[in-house]
Amino acid sequence: MNAIADHLSEPQLRDLINGSVDEQSAASWEKHLEDCGHCQDALQTMATGEIPIDSLVADVKSLNPPDQSAYWPAIKAIDEEIKTSLSGISTSAADTPAEGTSSVADTDGGLPFVPAKPTGDLEFLEPSDDPAYIGKLHHFQIARVVGRGGMGIVLEAFDTHLQRSVAIKVLNPQYQSNDIARQRFCREGRAAAAIAHEHVVSMYQVAKAQEGEVAYLVMQLIDGDTLENRLRDGQPLPPNEVARIAMQTAAGLSAAHERDMVHRDIKPANILIETKTDRVKLTDFGLARTTDDVKLTETGMVTGTPLYMSPEQTLGETADERSDLFSLGAVMYEMATGVAPFQAPSALGVMQNIMNVTPDAPHKVNAGITRPLSDLIMSLLAKKPADRPESASSVATALASIVNEYGPISPLQVPAVAASEVKKLSGSYRRLERRWVLAAWLAGVVGLLIAVGTFIAMRPDSGDNFPSVVLPDNPGTVWSIDFAPDGKQIAAAVEDGSVRIWNVADQKLLKSFNAHRGIVWTTAYHPDRPMLVTSGDDSLVKLWDTDTFDLIRQWKATSAVRGVAFSPDGTRIVAGDRDGQLHVYDLDRGEEVATTTHEGSILGVDYSADGKLIASVGSDKIVRLFDADTLELRQSMTGHDGPIYNVKFAPVGDKLATVGWNKNVRIWNSETGTQTSELIGSEGDIWGVSFCADGTHLVTGEQMGAARVWEIATGDAVATLRGHTSAVHNVSLDPTAHRIATSSRDGTIRVWDMSGLEP
Incomplete structure (x- = not known):
């Protein structure tokens, strides 16, 4: 030396x-x-x-x-x-006790367990009475240390009040007495709590610690891995994965930018990927701040991670939304090539490269990267913010078109973008001189970019004039809704794991309870008993008492349950899971009485009106009809050209409706197994479907934010209901009045008065 x-x-x-x-x-x-x-x-x-x-x-x-x-x-x-970046809030981290934490050992000679006082940087924890935990913080039992980062310690914990596992981020003890650090830390919590989006880690609680106590944040626990770990071997990801992960990350950013919030630290360690679904979750808003906020620090410290900083961040200038886009471009470059675009042996060298070096285009480094994807990445890495794409939502939309190059793109993959951000796109489609937009347009051909552009250009300002009331402020996408048999209440299944019960007459929230860990996919009222069934991403089917909302019983499937339905007589439940397994449960005995497996994921199930048949649809484009008692296959019907998202039997007769990808609305004869008609005129993929009481009309919910009422005999759309700003995922008809309820990715429920519709 x-x-x-x-x-x-x-x-x-x-x-x-x-x-x-x-x-x-x-x-x-x-x-x-x-x-x-x-x-x-x-x-x-x-x-x-x-x-x-x-x-x-x-x-x-x-x-x-x-x-x-x-x-x-x-x-x-x-x-x-x-x-030594924090590996993310992930249950896949090595489960080894951190230094200074207590471990569980056998007691000696039957002596009573005496909880050990946590030591080291966990001294703020109280001893736990349960030897399975290393300590406790208020009503949270602490299971383990997930990781340590620049400002915080991340813990896996069990919430004894709400009976669920959570992640807790605690401000590092050495910063607890620093007012600046505490302000920044609490701001992180408030920033994240303000964002409700499927690709952002949900914030449950921002703790206001009393004097002498620690500051901490309670958030969603993600079962998954970080993008950083996926890139650790230095190998590029498959191009379709690059586009998909970036698309969902950009969508999460659009939700933050909609609230004038800049993340400021987009990097692989802050992009989590769920194990079962591969869904992206953006985390760690530790450096996020509203764009009109003043700096809390007076030290002049550079905030952010150098490898993914924007030029304006390295210069100490104000970082706006386009700074996040530069960082996203740097992450995409590494995904596409296996190397960071501005890497150097020292932080100073990295910062110099960010300001002065233009890396080789990704398609020149990795021949598997298409030119449109490469051009988009390079546009994000423009040195001047004005030369980058104008918004995160426009980037997400362009990426959706690129994802479409690798196969049919479905709403299961396409994320939501902020509604006002989507509206901004109307101008961008008239300014196609930007290479990245033009390239994505040409490559996608029939991709979502064109679909959204056509939707904005051609849709009228409003649909048919039917009044509606809005049940707002649900904490994320409402995946399923159902009217109670008396029409007085609506149950809503929400992506944050909660179920909400609304009073329709005065639009008041009557009850909200945590039903599942992860997304609640489906909810349905029992036809004549005070019961409600729900299914979720946690592989559980749960039966609830609607008077007390106590759990009556639950069943465990093999994977996430997307479809569930009661039999007409109310004695059984059918459920279909992501692994293609169909389960039939007896309500009174609490047993699984029949099961079968078929190819693909099951996305929708239903019982026929007479209870003799069960229909199943899913990712493999096939409609299957089974004997309801034995689950023996009766019919297999083909015709859909993409995934089928939902299925519904008519309340009378032998009609069956299926809906799905690429505007498909098909009517079948369940007796003969033949298609009788196809309803044409939808504006996007179809998620929800329901028959009216006499089976003459059909209601569908569409990707582009509309619901449509069809007359089956003529194939005509007799009413179009507009008002949602994002996909309509589910529709439900009031059994007692001429009302339709629709639920949406925009987090709202609308109840439409259809009494003015001509008979």
């Missing part, structure tokens, strides 16, 4: 900037730089020529005393963060 005299020599400084020095020397020299103002000044000038390095961060110049410069500790901390 080269020795250090009073100051580093010019060759030594240059070697440090260029990264051409061994690790031991680099560590020694950086240690010297922390305390040497003379060498800091020399390095500043040398690193950027006429631009001193202190101009790369906000206000460092005026706060740069030789012995207390905040910049160099920040650089050191950032370098350390790159090496």
Whole structure:
């Protein structure tokens, strides 16, 4: 190692900037730089020529005393963060006790268990009376340490009040007495709690710690892995995965940007991927801030991770939404090529590259990357914010078109984007000179980009004039709804795991309870008993008492249950899961009485009006009819050209309706197994379907935000209901009045008065 005299020599400084020095020397020299103002000044000038390095961060110049410069500790901390980034809130992390935590051991000679006081950086925990846990925090039993990051410790915990597992992020003990740090930490919680989106980790609670107590955040626990871990081997991901992961990340960003909130630290470690669904969840808004907020820090520290910073972040300038897009582009580049676009041996080198270097286009590094995807990535990496795409939602939409290149794209893959962001797109489709938009348009051909553009250009301002009331503020997508048999209430299945019960007459929320861990996919009222069935992403089917909302019983399927229905006589439940297994449960005996398996995921099930048949539809494009008692296959019907999302028998007669991908609405004869008609005129993929009481009309819910009433005999759409700003996922008809309820990805439920419709 080269020795250090009073100051580093010019060759030594240059070697440090260029990264051409061994690790031991680099560590020694950086240690010297922390305390040497003379060498800091020399390095500043040398690193950027006429631009001193202190101009790369906000206000460092005026706060740069030789012995207390905040910049160099920040650089050191950032370098350390790159090496030991928090692996995310993921239950896949190694389950080993952290240093200073207690472990469970056998008691000696039957002596009573005495809880050990947590030590180390977990001293803020109280001892737990349960030896299965390492401690407790208020009513949360702490199971393990998931990871440690720059500002927080992430714990897996059990909420004893709501009986569910959660993740808790606790501000590092060394920052608890720092008012600036506590403000930033609490702001993280408020920022995340304000965003309700399927691709953002849900925030449950922002704790207001009492004096002397720790500050902590309670959030959704994700069973999955981080994108950082998927990229750890340095190999590129398949191109379709690059586009899909980026599409869902951009959609999560659009929800944050809709609230004038900038994430400021988009990186692979903050992109979680669920194990069962591969769904993306964006996390860690620790550096997020509203765009009109003032800086809490007065140290001039650079915030963000250097490998994925935008040029304006490295310069200490205000970072807006387009800064997040640059960071997304850097992450996409690494997914596409296996290497970060601006990597260098030191943080200083990375920052120089971000400002001055344009990396090779991804399609030149990896021949498997298509030109449209490559061009989009490079447009995101434009040095000037004005040269980047205008919004996260437009990026998500363009990526949806690119995903479509690799096969049919379904609403199961396409994320929601903020409604007002979608409206901004109407102008962008008239300005196709940007290469990335044009490339995505041409490559997608019939992709979602064209579909959304056509939808915006051609749809009228409003549909048929039917009044509706709105049941608002559901915490995320409402995947399923059902009218109670008396028509007075509506049950809603929400993506955050809750079920909400609304009073229709006065639009009041009567009850909200946590039903499942993860998305609640389906809910349905029993035909004549005070019961409600729900199914969820946690593989459970649950039966609830609608008077007390106590759990009556539950059944465990093999995977997430997307479809569930009562038999007409109310004695049985049929459920279909993602692994293609069909289950029939007896309500009174509580037993599974029949099961069978077929290809593909099951997305919808229903009983025939006479209770003799069960219909099943899903990802393999086949409609199957089974004997309701034995589950012996009776009919297999084909004709759909993509996944089938829902199925419904008519209340009378032998008609069966199926809906799905690519505007498909098909009517079948359940006796003969033949298709009798196809209803044409929808504006997008179809999610929800229901018959009217006499089976003469059909109601469907569409991807483009409309519900449609069809007259089956003529095949005509007799009414179009507009008002939702995103996909309509489910429809339900009031059994007592001329009303239709629709639920949407936009988080609202609408109840439409159809009494004005001509008979």
